[in-house]
Structures are given as structure tokens and as C-alpha cells.
Amino acid sequence: MGVTILQQFPTExxxxxxxxxxxxxxxxxxxxxQHGNFLVDCETYTSVPQLGHQRTVHVLHNxxxxxxxxxxxxxxxxxxxLATDGLFxxxxxxxxxxxxxxxxxxxxxxxxxxxxxxxxxxxxxITVSSNFKGILVEVEYKPCVVPAMCWDxxxxxxxxxxxxxxxxxxxxxxxxxxxxLYTPIDTIHQYLEQFMIYRKSPGIxxxx
Amino acid sequence: MPRIFxxxxxxxYIIIMSAAPGSAMDSLSAAxxxxxxxxxxYLLQGSVLDQYVEVLLHRLRGLCDxxxxxxxxxxxxxxxxxxxxxxxxxxxMVLPLRVRRALDSPESPxxxxxxxxxxxxxxxxxxxxxxxxxxxxxxxxxxxxxxxGCRMDFEYIARGYMFRKGRMKITVSKIFKMGNMNxxxxxxxxxxxxxxxVELSVLAPTGQDAIAEDMRIFAExxxxxxxxxxxxxxxxxxxx
Numbered sequence: 001m002g003v004t005i006l007q008q009f010p011t012e013x014x015x016x017x018x019x020x021x022x023x024x025x026x027x028x029x030x031x032x033x034q035h036g037n038f039l040v041d042c043e044t045y046t047s048v049p050q051l052g053h054q055r056t057v058h059v060l061h062n063x064x065x066x067x068x069x070x071x072x073x074x075x076x077x078x079x080x081x082l083a084t085d086g087l088f089x090x091x092x093x094x095x096x097x098x099x100x101x102x103x104x105x106x107x108x109x110x111x112x113x114x115x116x117x118x119x120x121x122x123x124x125x126i127t128v129s130s131n132f133k134g135i136l137v138e139v140e141y142k143p144c145v146v147p148a149m150c151w152d153x154x155x156x157x158x159x160x161x162x163x164x165x166x167x168x169x170x171x172x173x174x175x176x177x178x179x180x181l182y183t184p185i186d187t188i189h190q191y192l193e194q195f196m197i198y199r200k201s202p203g204i205x206x207x208x
Numbered sequence: 209m210p211r212i213f214x215x216x217x218x219x220x221y222i223i224i225m226s227a228a229p230g231s232a233m234d235s236l237s238a239a240x241x242x243x244x245x246x247x248x249x250y251l252l253q254g255s256v257l258d259q260y261v262e263v264l265l266h267r268l269r270g271l272c273d274x275x276x277x278x279x280x281x282x283x284x285x286x287x288x289x290x291x292x293x294x295x296x297x298x299x300x301m302v303l304p305l306r307v308r309r310a311l312d313s314p315e316s317p318x319x320x321x322x323x324x325x326x327x328x329x330x331x332x333x334x335x336x337x338x339x340x341x342x343x344x345x346x347x348x349x350x351x352x353x354x355x356x357g358c359r360m361d362f363e364y365i366a367r368g369y370m371f372r373k374g375r376m377k378i379t380v381s382k383i384f385k386m387g388n389m390n391x392x393x394x395x396x397x398x399x400x401x402x403x404x405x406v407e408l409s410v411l412a413p414t415g416q417d418a419i420a421e422d423m424r425i426f427a428e429x430x431x432x433x434x435x436x437x438x439x440x441x442x443x444x445x446x447x448x
Binding site: 036037038039041043047048050051052055057061063066069071073075078080081082083084085086087088089090091094095097098108110 | 229230231232233235236240245247291293294301303320322341342343344345346348349351352355356357
């Protein structure tokens with residue numbers, strides 16, 4: 001597990017599958033091999049009014065860590081991450097009278113997963129309650145766990161196959177954590193940040 | 209790439225593999241359908257006075273599986289939380305949750321556990337049965353539960369030994385009141401009684417009632433050193 005960067009890729013006038021196809025071709029041309037598929041999903045639960053001020057629990061799964069359930073509790077003033085075994089999903093069902101999931105908020109990023117040297121590249125199709133929302137590219141640089149030490153290299157790699165739509169500054173979530181050790185929960189935070197943006201976006205229609 | 213789903217059963221993992229990465233909820237539903245999730249706890253409890261605990265430990269050493277390595281010792285801190293809210297009816301909704309951490313192994317993951325209402329059943333049922341969801345978690349759990357709206361009801365320290373006999377787990381533990389958290393483990397704590405708590409339990413998927421009979425037979429073998437019984441908490445009156 002190394003440092004991971006998430007990057008939106010504009011679909012412009014292409015459909016979702018066309019965009020994935022285009023990016024797959026580009027990454028394969030660089031010598032990448034496809035190693036299966038990946039899936040990251042997020043379900044959001046909100047506290048019932050009897051529990052006092054409103055709190056939100058985001059429950060995420062990442063196929064890269066299949067035995068773990070990641071949760072992020074948002075109290076409005078702070079966020080608390082939690083990593084647990086798979087049975088946490090069962091516990092959330094028990095909590096259904098305290099925390100209820102909003103309908104139409106299930107967000108997912110899924111698609112092909114490529115390996116190229118020290119990098120792992122995932123081309124994700126984002127859907128929010130089955131509606132296509134956009135394309136999210138995940139790039140992991142496996143040998144390094146300190147973002148500051150590999151950001152420039154990763155930026156160059158990203159620009160190499162995504163073009164200059166890649167910003168020159170790291171994602172906002174990472175900006176304050178550039179010197180810290182990167183762990184899987186950091187990837188989850190980035191996905192949640194992106195999913196929140198996509199949930200608010202009006203959607204791109206039915207180009208799935 | 210096959211997706212691998214792990215389910216922890218006692219000391220072991222059941223591994224389910226599927227061809228494509230399905231959603232975790234699909235895997236969980238499949239596991240629930242196959243009834244392989246250990247969500248029932250079969251339990252018998254008893255106690256032994258301090259002066260006789262050595263005799264019991266000696267007996268357990270002889271009866272249990274881990275003869276060569278000896279019993280495993282533990283020194284845990286347990287916190288009992290509950291999530292409460294007024295329901296639509298008159299009765300308030302309560303979700304009890306327990307957090308446990310090993311004081312003697314700070315690097316180990318913490319444990320989070322939901323323990324449901326116990327069912328005593330009729331007198332032909334050899335053990336108490338209660339639903340249980342047990343999982344490892346990160347150390348942020350206490351802050352997570354507190355901010356989630358849970359309130360801590362009580363906490364204690366349990367120190368003792370764990371034995372295994374097949375799928376059965378036997379713990380012999382001394383319960384201590386919480387001392388000052390700043391003191392070193394084992395210091396500044398006061399025992400709650402002059403006896404040890406003895407528990408015989410198995411975590412199994414629903415409907416494996418045969419295990420309860422094995423437990424009854426095993427409990428028989430520990431008599432008269434300790435009398436393991438179905439404890440009815442409701443009859444303990446105002447203690448809860």
C-alpha cells in the first residue's frame with residue numbers, strides 16, 4: 001500500500017464506457033497490464049431526530065482491502081474515522097432504528113484495475129444510486145508512503161496519460177498531510193470527498 | 209481478479225471467493241443466507257472463590273486443548289456503551305455495545321461487540337443463547353461511539369486465563385474496578401469481589417444447538433469445583 005491520488009477526468013462529449021475505453025488504451029500503450037477490476041462503494045446513514053443533533057455515518061468498502069469496512073462519522077464539527085472487520089455492516093443493520101440510510105445516495109466507483117511497474121491505476125465509473133456521474137482515476141505509487149516525497153513523480157505520471165487537466169497541486173485532503181504516513185483510510189477520505197461532490201452534481205444524464 | 213471475502217469464526221477465517229468484485233453487502237447477504245456468520249453466543253457462567261482458583265486452573269489445564277503451551281493469559285479493559293433513544297412506542301430503544309482492548313498488548317486491534325438480549329429458553333435448553341456480533345476495530349472506536357451518541361455505562365478490568373476445548377472457550381477472570389488510567393497496568397485497581405468469574409462460551413452460526421449439549425457435558429466435568437449455570441440477569445434484580 002502506497003500513496004494514492006484521486007483525479008476526476010472530464011468526459012466532455014464522450015459516454016462513460018467510451019471514456020474508460022480511451023483511458024484503457026492510453027494506459028495500455030504505456031505498457032500497463034489489466035489485473036482484474038475494483039470497486040469502492042459508500043452508503044450514508046443519518047441519525048434519527050430522537051438522537052439529538054444530526055450526525056452522519058459514511059460506510060465505505062474498498063475491494064483493495066476486502067476484509068475491512070471503513071466508516072467516517074461526521075458530527076458537523078469533526079470527523080472520526082473507524083476501521084473494522086466486515087461484520088460492521090451487520091451492526092449497521094442493528095442500528096437501523098438510530099441511523100437510517102438516505103435513499104438514492106449509494107455511491108460507487110468501479111472499473112478496470114491496471115498495474116504498470118510500481119504504479120497501480122484504476123479507472124472508475126462513478127454512479128450515484130445507479131446514475132452515471134463521471135470518471136474518477138485512482139493512481140497508487142506503491143513504493144512510497146509519504147505524499148510529499150512522491151507527489152511530483154505522481155503528478156508527472158498522471159499528466160502523462162490524463163493530459164494537462166491534472167492540477168499542479170495535490171488534492172485538498174492531502175495538502176495538510178503531505179509529510180504524514182499514508183494509510184488506507186486516507187484513500188477512503190479522498191473517495192468520500194469525491195463522492196460528496198458527485199452527489200451534489202446534477203449528473204450527466206444516462207451515458208452509462 | 210477473484211474477490212475474497214473473509215469471515216472470522218473464532219480463531220479461524222472462512223474465505224469466500226467470487227469471480228468479480230461484487231459489493232460487500234452482496235457478499236454479506238450471501239454469507240447470511242448460507243448461515244456461516246457466527247452471530248449466536250452460547251454461554252454458561254459461574255464463579256469460584258480466590259482460594260480455590262488454582263485447583264480449577266489445574267483441572268482446566270488437564271481437560272483443555274492447549275496443554276503444551278499452557279493457558280493464555282489476558283489483561284483486558286472493557287467498556288460498556290449503550291445507544292439510547294425514545295422510540296415511537298413507550299419503550300426506549302437501546303443498543304448495547306461493548307469495547308474491549310488488551311492492556312498487555314497495546315498493538316493488538318480493539319474489539320467491538322454487540323450483545324443482544326439473552327434467551328434462557330426452557331429448562332431443557334442447556335445454555336443461555338444470545339445474539340452477538342463480534343469484530344476487531346481500530347482504537348478510534350471509543351471516540352467514534354461517543355460522538356455517535358453512545359453513553360458509557362460502566363467499565364472494568366478483567367485479568368485471567370483463557371482455555372480452549374474444541375470450539376469452546378473457557379475464561380477464568382478476576383474483575384477489577386477501574387483505577388486511575390494514568391497508573392501502569394495492574395496498579396491502582398481494586399478487585400470487585402473475592403472470587404473469579406468463570407465463563408464457558410461458543411460463538412456459532414444460528415441453529416447449531418448441538419454445541420450447547422457439548423457445553424453441558426463439559427460443565428459437568430468441572431463440578432463441583434465450579435457450577436456453571438444459565439444466569440438469569442433479570443432475577444438479579446436491581447443490580448443492572
